[in-house]
Amino acid sequence: MEHVMRVLEYTKMKRQLLEHVASSLGREKVEALVPSVELEEVQQWQEETAEGVEVLRLKGHIPLGGIKDVKTEAKRAQIGGALSASELVDISSTLYGGRQMKGFIEEVAEEEDSPIPLLLDYAEQIEPLRELERSINQCIDDYGHVMDSASSELRTLRHQVRSFESNVRSKLESMTKSQNTQKMLSDAIITIRNDRYVIPVKQEYRGSFGGIVHDQSASGATLFIEPQAIVDLNNQLRESRMKEAQEVERILALLSAQVSEHADTILINLSILSEYDFIFAKAQHAKKIKASKPKLNTNGYIQLKNARHPLLNPDSVVPISMELGADFRSLIITGPNTGGKTVTLKTVGLLTLMAQSGLQVPAEFGSEVAVYTSIFADIGDEQSIEQSLSTFSSHMTNIVRILDEMNADSLVLIDELGAGTDPTEGAALAISILDTIYRRGACVMATTHYSELKGYAYNREGAINASVEFDVETLRPTYRLLIGIPGRSNAFAISRRLGLSEEIIEKAKEQIDLDSTQMETVIASLEESQKTVQKESDEATQLRKDSAKLHAELEEKLAELEDQKQHILKKAEEKAAQAVKDATEEAEVIISELRDMQKKGLSVKEHQIIDAKKHLDEAAPKLTSGQKRVKKIAEKANRKPTPGDEVKVLSFGQKGTILDDLGNDEYQVQIGIMKMKVERKDLQITEKSKPIETRPMATLRGNGFHVKPELDLRGERFDEAMHKVEKYIDDALLAGYHQVSIIHGKGTGALRKGVKKLVERHPRVKTARDAEMKEGGLGNTVIELK
Incomplete structure (x- = not known):
């Protein structure tokens, strides 16, 4: 393998x-x-x-x-x-x-x-x-430094260290600035030797300071002395540092034990x-590589549709379509050198290996690949100089090994089968090898130059010829694979295009036997037929695409007409309803007058009033079922949305869920992981659904420690930036801040959106707003902490 x-x-x-x-x-x-x-x-x-x-x-x-x-x-x-x-x-x-x-x-x-x-x-x-993650983050910062807040003991010890350091430096600075001692110093500086503070003293003033000599310059003219006045302070400082280191080790050991658990x-x-x-x-x-998921089988069947070799330039590679393992299990490819025969073998072999590795293959959707128990390949001139093997010997050694190890579930790929020896003997060996592989049930793809193999598939069941196309006009291969057609030599046609005299070409033709000439004629005819069929197939495919496009356009137009129809019906219904309403109001006035007349003793019968009102009611328009459906949908769409309603955001064409009514005909809507404010006119109610449940994020708690009141994310990658924001909020809470700033810049807006989303769902963030212009504008988000 x-x-x-x-x-x-x-x-x-x-x-x-x-x-x-x-x-x-x-x-x-x-x-x-x-x-x-x-x-x-x-x-x-x-x-x-x-x-x-x-x-x-x-x-x-x-x-x-x-x-x-x-x-x-x-x-x-x-x-x-x-x-x-x-x-x-x-x-x-x-x-x-x-x-x-x-x-x-x-x-x-x-x-x-x-x-x-x-x-x-x-x-x-x-x-x-989460608890282990929080424990580590509370003790160690992002730079791998154990923080003062890791323990109260560490905070005390570091305070002592800083106090002792300040005292030591203060005493030494007073020495270096003193007029009496400056002349005794090589330089008015404070330095460190052996983890202790010292000053550089001239050799001749060695006895003026007392204390301990820790080092000297290369010339010996300067001694680095720890004056007696600060020896005790240095000792106390060193002792505090040792205790600090021990406390740090204790904290790291404690955290390591938690990791161990x-x-x-x-x-x-x-x-x-x-x-x-x-x-x-x-x-x-x-x-x-624009790949697709292949179908899989165990019966040795391969069907690749416009497959491309993944290592070749996708802009220049010519796709191949081929089939193997159904009607035929032997595919013999012939054609000129540099025509693409070897690339075809490598493409089929590599795509099979990719599919069996769980990788999608660079071919059109619907391609199918077999899962073979073994794949063998003899491709290229792999002769060994050390073993003194010729090209023929090298290939034959590989083929002998393949024949010994292959079985019915194998795929065999052989390039230039039988090459490197006498053409007659090589062709005979090639035919015998192909027959042996076929009898054992394996699938084989082989390339060859031998004309004897061009007719191999015509009298062998389960075998088929193929060739790589060659354009005689441009004298270049097209790299297209033609299944069912053996390759022809094209030697005469190429020679004629290059200017060789017709007389020489005709004499050369006389040297070829009649069978070979007839074979070349048949191959040329088959190739021409294949081109015609392919052209007609391409035209038919284009017609199908055009037909499908036209069908889609007609359906879209029909839908538009139906919408227009319903709109017109609705308008007519509204107009008719308004007319009836106006008439009803007018009639009510008349009926009221009639009743007044009746009260005044004039002759008006009650049944006349009832009949008049009945006739008016009957005049109201009746809705068809389609109109009722339109009315029902309109009523549902026009009602006020409530939290939990499923809606469609018209400007995005996406479905979401109402989270909150913000007032002023504005609503907070969640689409996937995104929350947004949307106006009522941009919403269409679809169906009722449960409100989205948001899961609160855990926050860090602890004593305050030193952090900056702002976090600068500019230049950070998105994932790392979100991690830092979450960690920074926890740190800010520990430090006791009530308001902090997240500086994300404007850029593409991705960081700003990510920060907004994270702080909106953080349980310890009270409010979040864009900074004012003097605070940084849209490049800065100000958050208020609970």
């Missing part, structure tokens, strides 16, 4: 795949990737890749930032080892990345039209370990995150 993967450039394809991994976890998975021979396993891999492609289509990005390979750290903690501050930060970052990924996949899975069961199953196995869970999370990284690398690779 290693030989086949090298010959078919599978390793080069994996290097393409490596460009899309987000961490060393994914890199390990790609580097270890080999094709599977189990149909069920390949099907699951393909389903995972397809789900990854669907998520990319819906969201466009994956939150895999911040994930580190912390397997070694977790295992070391598991056996009692202590982790450094930076290693603990990596573990916290990875836990955050896993938590983000879990939430992201669960959010996508909640969408009705996006079933991703395999990715969701992985997400459900991730355990967030959850080491197994961390390793499981890492395994799942590596799967995610690998799956989405495959999905991004599929998107880049």
